[in-house]
Amino acid sequence: MILLSATFSSLLVSLVSAHGYITSYLIDGASYPAWNPYGAATQPGPINRPFYQDGPATPFENGTAIICNGNNLPTSTNAPVTAGSTITTIWDWPSVHPGPVMGYLAKCNGPCASFFDDGPWVKFQQDGYDASLATPWAEERLRAAQSWNWTIPPELEDGEYLLRTEILGLHAASNVGGAQFYPSCAHLVVSSGTDGAWPQGIHIDGAYTDYDPGILVALYTITPENPAYTPPGGPVLLPTSGAGAPPPSSTSSTSTSAPTQSSTSTSSSSTSKTTTTSTATSKTTTTSAAGPTQTKYGQCGGVGWTGPTTCASGSTCTVSNAYYSQCL
Ligand SMILES: *[C@@H]1O[C@H](CO)[C@@H](O)[C@H](O)[C@H]1NC(C)=O
Ligand SMILES: *[C@@H]1O[C@H](CO)[C@@H](O)[C@H](O)[C@H]1NC(C)=O
Ligand SMILES: [Cu+2]
Numbered sequence: 001m002i003l004l005s006a007t008f009s010s011l012l013v014s015l016v017s018a019h020g021y022i023t024s025y026l027i028d029g030a031s032y033p034a035w036n037p038y039g040a041a042t043q044p045g046p047i048n049r050p051f052y053q054d055g056p057a058t059p060f061e062n063g064t065a066i067i068c069n070g071n072n073l074p075t076s077t078n079a080p081v082t083a084g085s086t087i088t089t090i091w092d093w094p095s096v097h098p099g100p101v102m103g104y105l106a107k108c109n110g111p112c113a114s115f116f117d118d119g120p121w122v123k124f125q126q127d128g129y130d131a132s133l134a135t136p137w138a139e140e141r142l143r144a145a146q147s148w149n150w151t152i153p154p155e156l157e158d159g160e161y162l163l164r165t166e167i168l169g170l171h172a173a174s175n176v177g178g179a180q181f182y183p184s185c186a187h188l189v190v191s192s193g194t195d196g197a198w199p200q201g202i203h204i205d206g207a208y209t210d211y212d213p214g215i216l217v218a219l220y221t222i223t224p225e226n227p228a229y230t231p232p233g234g235p236v237l238l239p240t241s242g243a244g245a246p247p248p249s250s251t252s253s254t255s256t257s258a259p260t261q262s263s264t265s266t267s268s269s270s271t272s273k274t275t276t277t278s279t280a281t282s283k284t285t286t287t288s289a290a291g292p293t294q295t296k297y298g299q300c301g302g303v304g305w306t307g308p309t310t311c312a313s314g315s316t317c318t319v320s321n322a323y324y325s326q327c328l
Helices: 008-014 138-145 265-275 279-282
Strands: 023-027 030-033 079-082 086-092 101-107 122-129 147-151 159-169 179-192 299-301 317-321 326-327
Touching: 023 079, 023 179, 030 138, 101 138, 122 138, 122 147, 138 147, 138 159, 147 159, 179 326
Parallel strands: 079 179
Antiparallel strands: 023 030, 023 086, 086 147, 101 122, 101 159, 159 179, 299 326, 317 326
16 A cells, blocks of 8 residues: 555645646647536546546545546546647646646556556656756646646557646645645547557556655755756656657657756647647547637637637637636
8 A cells, every 4th residue: 555644644735725627638639628626526528537626636535546636437538649749738726836747658458447557657758846947846837837738659559548647746745745646647549659669667556655755855955056856656768669660759758857848849749739620520529620619628718728719519618717718
């Protein structure tokens, strides 16, 4: 069992009220709704697994919260994604939780709806503390943007995967059990992968421990002068190139110290988002539409939103908050 202690965490939970959650996923030009922990018991089409409060997810909540948040029930909607493309997660993430931002993938070996194992998870992306940036902590950059980009490796084998995205808040992490984990797991169906060899991966329960130097750490000791910080869960591991695959052009993203948000991943995401809007028609739960019309349940406005603001017929653009309007 994971050893993160409950006592300090419960105290800290009661001191911090508003945390945050993903509101939508942008994948291959389509927008998919995320589970709203304050919404109805049944919600149409979230691609991430339901949970019942906005965090932090700590292991004492039914044991598995550290894996996919405070519940580990499957969702019924899978999002198709092209291997090598960039997924953008849009957050409602108002309060301060400096720390790393990490992305993992797990092969579901069949339908993700019947996959409940703790991985093995392959950490394909992470950003921690980058002293070369004006805003060094990844979470601070995420909070400024209310979004984050994830570059799905091109070398995947086609099939269903869980995408586990995680923010780790370190503001109270100098106490054992004080680190705050905000994971979320989405169901993806990957296609056009190049069949690379899949790395071994980790189990979160076991790889993450109370005394990991990335988990039990005094935030104020990490400064531009002393920038050393290693997120938990080990290094980024990517599948190796598959036979017949094009030569790897994005291996620089394997470096854990590289600011992946501003390097190779950004150019690929803008390309994929502007050129693949036609793939929105492959969505399972929404009506499709050509041109700048957003599909039902998709995002249609909010701070920083540059996508379509017109909704498909039968739905209306409805403001959820300053960062997110949705076709409902
Ligand atoms: C824990 O399990 C109970 C019973 O299944 C459920 O009602 C509750 O929502 C769960 N809590 C979390 C945080 O998932
Ligand atoms: C995500 O990628 C887009 C497109 O390249 C870019 O405009 C945006 O700034 C990126 N977001 C973050 C948080 O880096
Ligand atoms: Cu919080």
